[in-house]
Amino acid sequence: MTTSDRTAGGVRVRNLSKQFTSPTGEPLRVLDGVDIDVRPGEFVSIVGPSGCGKTTLLRIVQGLDEADSGEVLVDGQAPGDVATGFVFQRAALFPWRTVERNVSFGLDLRVLRSTANHPATRAGRRKRVADLLALTNLTDFADYYPTQISGGMQQRVNLARALAIQPSVLLMDEPFSALDAQTREKLQRDLQRVVAETRTTTLFITHDIREAVFQADRVFVMAARPGRFVEVFDIDEPHPRTAEFQQSDRLAETAREIWGLLHAKPAALTSTS
Ligand SMILES: Nc1ncnc2c1ncn2[C@@H]1O[C@H](COP(=O)(O)OP(=O)(O)O)[C@@H](O)[C@H]1O
Ligand SMILES: [Mg+2]
Numbered sequence: 001m002t003t004s005d006r007t008a009g010g011v012r013v014r015n016l017s018k019q020f021t022s023p024t025g026e027p028l029r030v031l032d033g034v035d036i037d038v039r040p041g042e043f044v045s046i047v048g049p050s051g052c053g054k055t056t057l058l059r060i061v062q063g064l065d066e067a068d069s070g071e072v073l074v075d076g077q078a079p080g081d082v083a084t085g086f087v088f089q090r091a092a093l094f095p096w097r098t099v100e101r102n103v104s105f106g107l108d109l110r111v112l113r114s115t116a117n118h119p120a121t122r123a124g125r126r127k128r129v130a131d132l133l134a135l136t137n138l139t140d141f142a143d144y145y146p147t148q149i150s151g152g153m154q155q156r157v158n159l160a161r162a163l164a165i166q167p168s169v170l171l172m173d174e175p176f177s178a179l180d181a182q183t184r185e186k187l188q189r190d191l192q193r194v195v196a197e198t199r200t201t202t203l204f205i206t207h208d209i210r211e212a213v214f215q216a217d218r219v220f221v222m223a224a225r226p227g228r229f230v231e232v233f234d235i236d237e238p239h240p241r242t243a244e245f246q247q248s249d250r251l252a253e254t255a256r257e258i259w260g261l262l263h264a265k266p267a268a269l270t271s272t273s
Contacts, residue, residue: 009040009075009168009201011061016070017226018056030056032226034070038169043195043202043239045212047258048222054205057227058171061203062086075168085162085200086171089178091154093146099157100142104129106165132160135194152183156190163198170195170202177207185246188214192240209255209262214246219254221261231261 016034019027030053038044046054059065060072063080074082093102101108107125133139136156146154155175162170176184188211195202195215206212212219219233233254237245245251 010042010073011036011038011075011169011201011203012071012073013037013057013061014071016057016060016067016072018053018060018065018067029226031067032228034228036220036229038201038203040201041199042217043204043215045204045206045216045219046222047206047209047212047219047262048227049224049262050207052222052224053227054222055173058086058173058203058205061169062171082169083165083167084169084171085165085167086173087155087158087162087175088172089174091146091151091158093154093157093161095146097145098142099138099144099146099149100129100133102146102157103132103138103160103164105161110165128164129160132164135197136160136190150183152179152187155179155187159191159194163194163200167200170200172202172204174206175204176211184208184211185243188246189241189243191215196240209258210246210251213251213254213258214241219258221258231258233258 013034013036016031017029018031019029022028034053034057036044046057048054056065060067061074061079062084063074063078063082072079074084094105097105104125107128130139133142136159138153138156138160141149141153146157149157158175176187179187192215202215204212204215206215213233213235216235219235220229221231221233222228223230235254
């Protein structure tokens with residue numbers, strides 16, 4: 001890799017600050033001096049107390065919200081100029097489109113926008129969608145409609161749809177939190193397989209500390225008011241992570257350590273920043 005594409009697919013955030021106005025008109029400092037570097041192909045989990053600004057940070061990286069100050073580069077470009085894939089808690093699939101047509105949605109838009117609706121493009125699109133359906137174990141459900149499949153399957157469709165456009169970065173905000181525990185663990189392993197295969201840079205927000213550790217190369221821990229990173233944990237374990245790792249003592253130990261940090265007194269948190 002040459003020096004010039006060192007940031008390809010990476011995310012760089014420098015000294016980012018964001019303020020909102022509370023309903024009573026008070027200024028609310030949500031993010032303050034946030035720095036993060038996500039390497040190309042890296043999987044980063046972010047955990048932190050409710051309301052600490054995780055979603056706000058993700059929205060800024062996605063280009064939906066603007067920071068008050070600081071620098072954000074996604075794949076070396078301004079957010080919004082780059083294709084990002086996103087998967088949120090609710091799948092928000094198009095109910096009138098089949099599973100296959102939901103996955104192809106972003107590609108269909110691209111073809112509409114370009115002049116190239118020739119057979120080669122159509123064939124390429126069909127192949128990409130077929131590959132993603134296979135990768136997410138949805139091939140047999142290609143012709144089903146969203147209401148005809150389970151919540152876990154809907155989230156797999158959501159993931160396949162997000163990846164169809166080959167995004168520079170995949171942004172996930174508590175994607176599995178509405179699912180039951182067993183489905184969640186299954187999807188965590190599915191996501192590992194998909195990410196290992198596609199090597200997509202991923203920013204993953206979760207309330208579930210074990211899930212954060214299971215997925216990530218690094219877990220970033222946030223503190224609240226104002227939101228900022230207070231600690232980073234390296235998870236030295238090859239991908240794709242396995243069910244064995246999911247149940248392992250070393251995962252549990254790291255998760256406990258992070259839990260302790262999140263439940264520490266505020267003074268303990270500020271001392272590491
Ligand atoms: N558009 C907005 N206007 C005012 N306050 C907001 C807005 N969006 C988020 N907030 C506030 O910013 C803080 C951080 O929110 P959020 O980023 O959703 O936190 P998290 O995802 O970590 O739970 C919360 O106190 C929330 O109420
Ligand atoms: Mg949130």
